[in-house]
Amino acid sequence: MSGTVDQRFAPPEAHVQDIAPVDTVQLAGRLIRLGAAVIDGLIAYGLVWLLIFRASRQCLHDSIADTKVIKL
Template identity: 50%
Template sequence: MSDAVDQRFAPPQALVADVASEGMVLAGRGTRLLAAIVDALIAGGVAWAALKVPLLDSLAFNAGSPGLGSWRAGSTLLGLGVFLLVQGWPLLARGQTLGKMLLQIRIVRCDGSKPEAWRLLGLRYGIGIATNLNPVVAMVYGLIDSLLIFRESRQCLHDTIADTKVIKL
């Protein structure tokens, strides 16, 4: 009888196992870094070309030197526009930026499925872009984000937030 009483008040038992990601090989840290560098060079080239248009140049870079903690709306909006123009379609269609395509790696959910648009553009990239509202916050976020890739899971902070990982094709 005492066993029956103990069983009634025992906490529920459930087996929690990680979703198997068989057949998926994580992309290397160096490969991910190189893909990010390629993406930055592409975005920088497009932004440079856009700044040759006088109207965009005057919107992006206001006169004066406002200080470290200030935000320049024009340059942030230009950067967001360049990112969406260049990387938006490949990200949504294939889970890859142009740099990731070149290096044959892809963003997937932790269970191996294709990430949704809100997860990619909102959580994975949007939060990082939003930190640019304040350069000090952006520096702290960027440092933490970058250093977390050295975990065993090779997930940066933006991967953890969006429940994604980067795999080799």
């Protein structure tokens, strides 16, 4: 066995400096992020609704597999 210490988990020794000043970046607040998540959810729900509840009651996977939907 060698006498060297494993350095895989040691912190980096190089100095890292940010290129852009912190003042130029403004992160979105909690309310804006919540609103974006709600809008994304509504869009996804609307697309699913359009794919499932069509006039033929045939979903997208039924169209791809060329199957028919029948009422029992």
